[in-house]
Amino acid sequence: MRQRQSAAQDMLKKHGIKPSFQRMQVLGEILAHGGHPTADEVYSWLSDIRPPIARATVYNTLNHLVDHGLLERFTLNRLETRYDLRIEKHGHFVCTRCGLVEDIPFPAELDSPRLEGYQIERADWLLRGSCPGCHEQIDNSPTPDRQASAPDGDEGQAAGVN
Numbered sequence: 682m683r684q685r686q687s688a689a690q691d692m693l694k695k696h697g698i699k700p701s702f703q704r705m706q707v708l709g710e711i712l713a714h715g716g717h718p719t720a721d722e723v724y725s726w727l728s729d730i731r732p733p734i735a736r737a738t739v740y741n742t743l744n745h746l747v748d749h750g751l752l753e754r755f756t757l758n759r760l761e762t763r764y765d766l767r768i769e770k771h772g773h774f775v776c777t778r779c780g781l782v783e784d785i786p787f788p789a790e791l792d793s794p795r796l797e798g799y800q801i802e803r804a805d806w807l808l809r810g811s812c813p814g815c816h817e818q819i820d821n822s823p824t825p826d827r828q829a830s831a832p833d834g835d836e837g838q839a840a841g842v843n
């Protein structure tokens with residue numbers, strides 16, 4: 682706990698941010714958990730903190746850390762925003778079944794001559810699919826309704842829409 686706090690404090694100071702109690706707590710939890718949390722997840726990690734930190738404060742603090750280049754923010758879909766400690770250029774793979782988010786390398790083609798003269802300020806590289814664990818489950822689980830009616834399955838679905 683103490684170590685985490687001093688690591689958070691150092692990072693804040695390095696980025697020219699005043700290390701307030703809230704900022705140290707929010708960043709400390711993100712350092713401890715890692716990954717790509719939502720603001721609500723960060724808020725839930727802080728539920729035991731005394732004095733308590735309001736949900737709005739957590740949101741504001743996260744935005745503040747993004748504005749100062751300490752965190753990266755990206756959207757998985759219209760409703761879900763994730764925060765990322767890793768701020769160097771990288772992309773994400775998202776498992777549409779279990780929600781796992783993995784860091785992936787960025788495609789080298791971004792240095793394309795077609796982009797000469799353009800200044801890129803940020804780039805979102807997001808792949809969706811199923812992770813190895815979920816993929817295995819799909820392969821192994823018997824899905825009789827899908828496989829048995831494969832030939833006319835699509836027609837049946839389309840007809841069922843209206």
Ligand SMILES: [Zn+2]
Pocket residue numbers: 776777778779780781811812813814815816
């Ligand atoms: Zn998965």
Ligand SMILES: [Zn+2]
Pocket residue numbers: 717765767771772773783784
């Ligand atoms: Zn990431």
